[in-house]
Structures are given as structure tokens and as C-alpha cells.
Amino acid sequence: MFAKGTKRKFSDPGEEPALGAELGPVVRPLSSTYSLQRQSLLDMSLIKLQLCHMLVEPNLCRSVLIANTVRQIQEEMTQDGTWQIMTQALAAAQCPADRLVATEVLCRPSEALAAAQKEEEEEEVVVAAAMEEDVDSEANPLSSSSFLPAPFGAEPGWEDEEDDSEDEDSEECPSDAEDVPDSRRGDQVFGTFEIKHPAPPPDPALEELFSDVDPSYYDLDTVLTGMQSTPKMGPYDLLDSLSPHAAPALSTGTSCRSDLNELDHIMEIIS
Amino acid sequence: MGEDAESPKINHTFLRDYVTEADVISTVEFNQTGDLLATGDKGGRVVIFQREIDSKGESEEVGDIGDSGEYNVYSTFQSHEPDFDYLKSLEIEEKINKIRWLPQQNAAHFLLSTNDKTVKLWKVSERDKRPEGYNLKDEEGRLKDISTITSLQVPVLKPTDLMVEVRPRRVFSNGHTYHVNSISVNSDGETYLSADDLRINMWHLGITDRSFNIVDIKPANMEDLTEVITAAEFHPQHCHLFVYSSSKGTLRLCDMRASALCDKHTKLFEEPEDPGSRSFFSEIISSVSDVKFSHSGRYLLTRDYLTAKVWDLHMDKGPVETYQVHEYLRSKLCSLYENDCIFDKFECVWNSSDSVIMTGAYNNFFRMFDRETGRGVTLEAWRESSKPRAVLRTRRVYTGGKRRRGDMGVDSLDFTKKILHMAWHPSENIIAIAATNNLYIFQDRVNPETQ
Numbered sequence: 001m002f003a004k005g006t007k008r009k010f011s012d013p014g015e016e017p018a019l020g021a022e023l024g025p026v027v028r029p030l031s032s033t034y035s036l037q038r039q040s041l042l043d044m045s046l047i048k049l050q051l052c053h054m055l056v057e058p059n060l061c062r063s064v065l066i067a068n069t070v071r072q073i074q075e076e077m078t079q080d081g082t083w084q085i086m087t088q089a090l091a092a093a094q095c096p097a098d099r100l101v102a103t104e105v106l107c108r109p110s111e112a113l114a115a116a117q118k119e120e121e122e123e124e125v126v127v128a129a130a131m132e133e134d135v136d137s138e139a140n141p142l143s144s145s146s147f148l149p150a151p152f153g154a155e156p157g158w159e160d161e162e163d164d165s166e167d168e169d170s171e172e173c174p175s176d177a178e179d180v181p182d183s184r185r186g187d188q189v190f191g192t193f194e195i196k197h198p199a200p201p202p203d204p205a206l207e208e209l210f211s212d213v214d215p216s217y218y219d220l221d222t223v224l225t226g227m228q229s230t231p232k233m234g235p236y237d238l239l240d241s242l243s244p245h246a247a248p249a250l251s252t253g254t255s256c257r258s259d260l261n262e263l264d265h266i267m268e269i270i271s
Numbered sequence: 272m273g274e275d276a277e278s279p280k281i282n283h284t285f286l287r288d289y290v291t292e293a294d295v296i297s298t299v300e301f302n303q304t305g306d307l308l309a310t311g312d313k314g315g316r317v318v319i320f321q322r323e324i325d326s327k328g329e330s331e332e333v334g335d336i337g338d339s340g341e342y343n344v345y346s347t348f349q350s351h352e353p354d355f356d357y358l359k360s361l362e363i364e365e366k367i368n369k370i371r372w373l374p375q376q377n378a379a380h381f382l383l384s385t386n387d388k389t390v391k392l393w394k395v396s397e398r399d400k401r402p403e404g405y406n407l408k409d410e411e412g413r414l415k416d417i418s419t420i421t422s423l424q425v426p427v428l429k430p431t432d433l434m435v436e437v438r439p440r441r442v443f444s445n446g447h448t449y450h451v452n453s454i455s456v457n458s459d460g461e462t463y464l465s466a467d468d469l470r471i472n473m474w475h476l477g478i479t480d481r482s483f484n485i486v487d488i489k490p491a492n493m494e495d496l497t498e499v500i501t502a503a504e505f506h507p508q509h510c511h512l513f514v515y516s517s518s519k520g521t522l523r524l525c526d527m528r529a530s531a532l533c534d535k536h537t538k539l540f541e542e543p544e545d546p547g548s549r550s551f552f553s554e555i556i557s558s559v560s561d562v563k564f565s566h567s568g569r570y571l572l573t574r575d576y577l578t579a580k581v582w583d584l585h586m587d588k589g590p591v592e593t594y595q596v597h598e599y600l601r602s603k604l605c606s607l608y609e610n611d612c613i614f615d616k617f618e619c620v621w622n623s624s625d626s627v628i629m630t631g632a633y634n635n636f637f638r639m640f641d642r643e644t645g646r647g648v649t650l651e652a653w654r655e656s657s658k659p660r661a662v663l664r665t666r667r668v669y670t671g672g673k674r675r676r677g678d679m680g681v682d683s684l685d686f687t688k689k690i691l692h693m694a695w696h697p698s699e700n701i702i703a704i705a706a707t708n709n710l711y712i713f714q715d716r717v718n719p720e721t722q
Contacts, residue, residue: 037605041551044609057361057387060449060468061499061518062614065555068497072551 035082038073045070296705298692302372302380305696308342308703309382310710311367315352317384319395319435320712321345342712346395346435351386363388369454371463373476381440383463387450390465392441392476400428446472446482453503459510466503466515469496473527485533486515486525501616502562509568512537520557520575522582540571540582542589552604552613560616565625566697572628574619577601579630579640594640594647597632599670599681612686620695620702631690634679635706636666652690652706663713 048066077083293314300309308320323340354363365386373381379396404426409415449467456463457473464473464485471486486503490496499518506512511527523536544553556576563572571582573590577598580590596617600607607613612633619630631637632649640647649666669678692705700715 038551041605041608048611056364057356057359057450059614061501061558062611064496064499065518065558065614068554069551072554 038077042070042073042077045073291708294708296692296708296710297366298368298370299694299703299705299710300370300372300382301694301696301703302382303374303697305698305701307345307372307380308694308712309370309372309384310703310705311350311370311384312708313364313366315350315365315367315386316347317350317367317370317382317393318347319345346437348393348437350384350391350393351389354388356388368451371454371456373456374460376460383454383456385451385454385465388444388447390443390446390451390454390463390474391439392443394436394438394440396436396438398434398436399430399432401431402426403429441476441479443474443479443482446474452501455504455513457505457510458508462510464503464505464513466500468499471500471503471513471515471533483531485513485527485531487532487534501559504562504564507564507566507568514562514564514571516559516562516573518558519554520559522559522562522571522573524584538584538587540587542580550604552608555608555613556604561618563619563621565621566623567625570625572619572621574617574630576613576615576617579619579628579638581628581642592642592645594628594638594645596630596638597668599668603681607686610686612689615689616691617689618692620693622695622700623698629693629695629702631693631704633686633689634684635688635690636668637690637693637704652704652709652711654709 045066049063049070074083077086293312293316295313296310297313298309298311301307302309306322308322310318310320312318320342321344322342325340350367351365353365355361356363363386367384367386369383369385371383373383373392375381379394382393382395384391384393403410404424406420406423406426407415407417443465446465447467447470449469451465451467453466454463455466461477462473462475464471465482466472466486469487469489470484472482473485474482486500488498488500497519501516501518503513503515506514512524513527514522514524516522520541522540524538524540525533526537527533529535529537544557559573559575561572561574564570565572569584570591571584573580573582574596577596577600579594579596581592581594582589583591604613617631619628621628626642627639628642629637629639635652636649637652638647638649649668650663651666664677667675667678668684669675669680688707690704690706694703696702702713704711704713
């Protein structure tokens, strides 16, 4: 019934006493089963939001519904007080920043690692990002306000943050990165097909998510740093088994070959 | 339904046994007379079937099969090709999302077909004569040597084998940023609407470089987006009315006379939520996947994940009828969320007299509900049980109580076999069911004596 392969090591941090049970007219069972189920659902939803088809636009309706579900769980967890407890526990931990995937994070003991309290913001942005992927560029395509993502979707603006990212798990192939300086962003229609290797490789799936992100996002430092996260290969192994729709391109950890295949594919389409 | 049903099955894949993705049927639609049936598939192709008129003519004898012909392939053409959005570096699928026929005005037939981004108008015409006897060209079309021409002749039209020509007449492009989910031809015969996730545009059939935006629910900040448009349709008689459904389970009836931009609805149809059955999936399963006006124009039929509902246009407080399509899935919602089945968009249809509604389910099952009695029946679209003239067997999903032979357990249902698309003949009891890559056409032949 639950996500296949998800190791539910995360134990309910708030075995709060009947706190929840006494609240309000709606009696919500705060049993650990319910909490676990809810957590599992949250994890599953976040994974679904991130898994997007590299080459085809993801279904906006589905993304909106999943995002609303995430919001709903979040709200309920905030009301329970579970949310604060979780984020505090995660904040106390030392961790390599950038885990968007809550599964991995929350499956570890709370003292260990996590995405810190960016968890909440990350989710917000994941939600927002899922929306943003379909932002239309109504204006002149060359206007600087809109993004012109290259086939590999690397965002020029992210470049600064890429270097700052604390992601230490750089065994993934970073070949999807495309470094385009800020100044050139407005002028480029097609990115060059350079394949470079910056320090922390952005996940192509993430890049795709944010391909149309409004520049105003850059003002939110924490958001940005959070967004630079490159989820580890680990969770994506489960993800492949979880979702039949997982695009092969997401397995960045495998090799650069997949990305080159991507390139070939795109060249085929264009020509 | 009738006891005696002829069920000719038309296998879309012909000789192939395996299902190629491109052959999956994505839309089915009868034209206004029911003589033509169009299907669109994921590969961007459109196949038009035509009903054969039995040469026996009017059936003088009772019970004669004179007037019910089979549907045979009439024409096939490639409607849309895969495309690439260079701005977003994303592919545009060629899958045909919807086909709608225009009312016939002359000998030719017109239909609109759409993929995610572009709507096209196609002209389907027949040619069964060709001119012969040109003076300057020979039979192959090559220019004749003028010196060999000694006399003049008048070309005559000679009958030839029937040729069906399909030509694109209009291409309505660049109207949509998001994915087009619906098109609907207006009763005025001149305009149609196309709806994507966030906007609805109205086009004139003759003008391709302009369209009017009549609904726009895109928020200023995309982070605030919580609701999308899932389906839209014009009223069958009133050319100023249309309805659109949302992912939150609401229906909005809009009157174009009220203002140019119909963001503000004229009527909002929403069923108050039952607090007792609230779960994390409540919103997802309330999302309306299809909305259809009744032929009378008085009612609306909607489909959400577990139910089909009939609404009275005069009452916006809630549906007047609710039919459980597969309530046994309510306890499986988490699994269905995990495997994404919960996002499947089922269509729903009315019969010609608005007395029966039909919708699809899993395991190649589809359901019909008689509105007068409120009773529903489950039928199956399956090759093995569909020999020509075989009676469609009713099926049952075991949900408790006494188990009968042939009952299916919920866990043995095949969730990859979904009946999402279907159509009902406009005047007769003939239904077209798309089961993945197969098209089934079922006819109900009621003995006139029992009517």
C-alpha cells in the first residue's frame, strides 16, 4: 500500500501525548500509524513533484493536485505541532544542504542530516517550481525577463549559487550543466551544447523544473541555496521502482552517457 | 439494455498483437448524424470510420438487420506531428487530445482535431469522378506534343473508385501556453472554444491568427496556483453559454454576454464537501475529468474519480444525481496515488435521449446508469467475449456479501486496462469504446415488438 522500497526508519518525532487528540472538534488520530502514513504520503508527493519528464512538459493538473496535497499535509502537520518539531530536529542536524527529497532526509535519525529548516521553504519552492515550469514567456523571446533554457535547461542565474552549493555528493555526472553567464542570458536563444563540470552538478530534473523561474527568486538566498540541491542518487534508485514514469534522464549518477544520448535525441528532433 | 446486441469489433492495430504506444486511442467522437466515427491516437493519427448503409434499404420486415450497418475504415490521416518547443526545450506531443465534428453544411465533412498546443480544421471530402479527355495533357498528366493534336475534345467526368481526400483547411496555432484539454464547437456554427489548463480561447473557424481569451485563471504569481481548468464545453443550444470544470470539483457556467472576459462566472456549481469522508485525497478525487451538457441542454454530466454526477443547470447547490462508478476503490486510494492511476481522466457520455449515462473504469470495464431507475450495470470490452453478435455479459466486482461466479476481486483488476474514451451515437443505441489500442463498437438492437 505504501511506497515500495521506502524505508520507514523515521520514527514519529512527536509521540506527543494525547495533545492532538484533545484538540478541536475534529478528532484526528495522532497515532504513530497515522503519522507514518501521513509522512509517507508527504514523501511520495514530494518525489512525484520532482520527477518530471525531461523532454515533455509535465501535466500541470497533476502537479497542482500533488502540490495541494503537500500543502494540506504541511498545514495539518503545522497544526499538530509535528511540523515544528520535525524542522527543529532537522535544523539541529549537520547536513549537506540540499535535499529536496524528504524521504531520504526523514528516513534518517533526526540528529543526523537533513535539509535543515529549509525543508519548509524547499517545499514551498518545490511547489512553486512545479507551477513555474509552465510559466509562459509571452513577451519577446529575447527579453531579459524570460528565461531561455537550453536543452539541458541549465539556468544562467544559477551559476553563482552552483559554486556555493554545499553538495558534497558530487559523484553524479555533472554533464548537464550549462554555464551561461548572467549577462548573456537575455541574448541567448539556444544554449550552447557545452558540457562542463562545475563543482556541484545540478540535477537536470531540477533544472527543468526551474527553467522558467522568475528572476525574482534570486532574491531569496535560502531558497536559492536550497534549490541548488542535487538529490543524491540514493533515493532515486527507489524512485525508479516507485514511479514507472521516471525518466531515465534523472539517473544522473549513472554516467554522462545518458546526457549525451539526451543531446543526440534533441539534435534529432531539431534537425 | 437489449438482450440482443451485435458487437462487431474493429481492431485498430490490424495484424499487430503488441501494443505500441502510438496506437493507443486517445479520443473517440461520432459526427452529428452518427454516420461517421473518428478516433485519434497517441501517434497523431486520425482514423475515420463510416457506417455502411445496408443495401436492403428500409427494413420492411420486423427484426430485419436492414438499417444497422457496420463501421468500416473510411479514411486515415496524420493530423499532428511531434513538435519541439524551442523556447522551453520541451517536446510537444502529437497525441490527439480531442476531435470534434462540425455540423455538416455541404457534401464535405469538417472536423477539428487538437493536440496539446495546436487545433486544426480538416476537410474530408469524397471524390468519385474525374475528368478525362484533356486536350493538352494525356492520361498520365504529361503535356502532349501540340503537333499531334488534330481535333478538340471536351473533357468529360467519368466515375472512378471512391477516393476520400482529407486536407487541412485551418491551423490555429500559438493560442495556448498550456496543454489544450478541450475543444467545443459553438451552436452558432461559426466559432469554437479551446481550453487549456489556465485559459479558454474562443476562435472563429475562419480566422487563424486571432482568438479571444474568454477565461483566464492564471494567478499573477504562479506560486498561488491551486486550481486548473480540466474541461470546457459550449451549451448545445445557447451560443452565449459555456461551462468549464476545475480540478477542485467546481463547475462554472459563463455567459459571454455579461462581459468580454468571463473570469467571473454566472453560476458556480459546487457540492459541499462531506466532512466525514475527508482525507488527503479528497481534493484529487473531486477533480472533474469531463463535463458534458445533456442533449436537452438542461443538465450537466460530470465525472470525477469515483463518481459520475448529473447537475441541473437551475440548481447550483449540488448534483441532482450521483452514481458510484467504482466505490470499491475508495480504500485503495493511496496505492492508486502511488501508481498515478488516481490522476486518470475518465470521460462520460449521455445517450441520445439523456436517459442513460455511461462512463469508463478499469479492467476494460465500463458502466452504464439508467437515470430513471438509478440502476447501474458493468460491462466489459474484451476481445475474447466479443464475438460478432455476442451478447455483452454483465460483470460484477466483488465488494462483499454473497460471492457469485464470475465476480472479480478488486485486487485482480487490471489497472493498466482503462476505458477513458468513449462516444455514444447521437440518435441510436450504438456506442464506441476505446480500450487502449482497440476500438469496440457495440450496438443495441432492441426487438421493435418489445419497445
